[in-house]
Amino acid sequence: FRAHRIDYVFSYFYEAFEGYDSIESVHALKGLKYMLLCKIMLGAPEEVQSLLTGKMGLKYSGRGIDAMQAIADAGKKRDIAIFNQTISKYEAELQKDGVIESHLKALYDTLLEKNLVRIIEPYSRVQLSHVAETIALPYEVVERKLSQIILDKKFSGILDQRSGVLIVFDASEEDQTYTYALETISHMGKVVDALFKKAQKLS
Numbered sequence: 001f002r003a004h005r006i007d008y009v010f011s012y013f014y015e016a017f018e019g020y021d022s023i024e025s026v027h028a029l030k031g032l033k034y035m036l037l038c039k040i041m042l043g044a045p046e047e048v049q050s051l052l053t054g055k056m057g058l059k060y061s062g063r064g065i066d067a068m069q070a071i072a073d074a075g076k077k078r079d080i081a082i083f084n085q086t087i088s089k090y091e092a093e094l095q096k097d098g099v100i101e102s103h104l105k106a107l108y109d110t111l112l113e114k115n116l117v118r119i120i121e122p123y124s125r126v127q128l129s130h131v132a133e134t135i136a137l138p139y140e141v142v143e144r145k146l147s148q149i150i151l152d153k154k155f156s157g158i159l160d161q162r163s164g165v166l167i168v169f170d171a172s173e174e175d176q177t178y179t180y181a182l183e184t185i186s187h188m189g190k191v192v193d194a195l196f197k198k199a200q201k202l203s
Contacts, residue, residue: 010038012199020202029060030097031202036068037100038195040107045072067093075107080115081136083108099198112137112145117155120146120168128164 017031032051039047048069051057057065067090074083087094087104095101119134120126132142143159146166150157156169 006038006042006195009195009199010035010042013038013195013202016199016202027202029062029064032056032060033064033068033097033100034195034198034202036065036072037103040068040072040075041103041195043075045076048072063090064093066090071104071107075111078111078114080108080111083111099194102194113149113154116142116145116149120155120157120166123166124168126166126168128159128166131166 013034020028070086132139
């Protein structure tokens with residue numbers, strides 16, 4: 001349902017882009033960037049490159065489009081380090097626009113959770129320092145995020161803050177899949193609402 005709604009928002013941006021492009025308006029670039037954002041939020045980063053093939057990519061090439069391509073690449077690789085490097089490299093292009101900035105925060109949050117869960121999955125006990133070193137983030141950031149994940153029941157475990165150890169409990173694959181489904185729905189709800197409002201302003 002949410003994916004269909006984002007597709008619907010994408011169609012608004014596409015129509016707005018075509019209209020602005022036909023009159024050589026500067027707003028065409030913004031419409032294109034929001035189209036790319038929709039594809040990234042849909043979990044289809046590979047479609048970003050297909051949108052930019054041919055004349056469209058050449059006409060609107062520049063750091064703004066390069067930034068969106070880099071974010072899509074980080075999403076495709078599910079690499080939090082590349083994501084952070086991209087945010088730093090294209091800070092001006094990505095943080096000037098409130099819509100893009102807010103949705104990148106949601107993407108970062110989801111990406112961080114998935115990376116952390118992927119790292120700790122093989123263990124029954126793991127040192128937080130090892131997790132922080134593996135994901136290349138400060139210890140405090142990892143500890144705070146893992147605490148949140150546990151409280152949100154996205155995996156079963158406890159944090160022994162005195163010894164700096166995470167104890168992971170067994171959880172069924174079905175429960176984990178259900179949790180991620182709920183997480184995706186929650187993020188998509190916020191994304192769709194914001195994108196829909198922006199699409200109405202552009203159309």
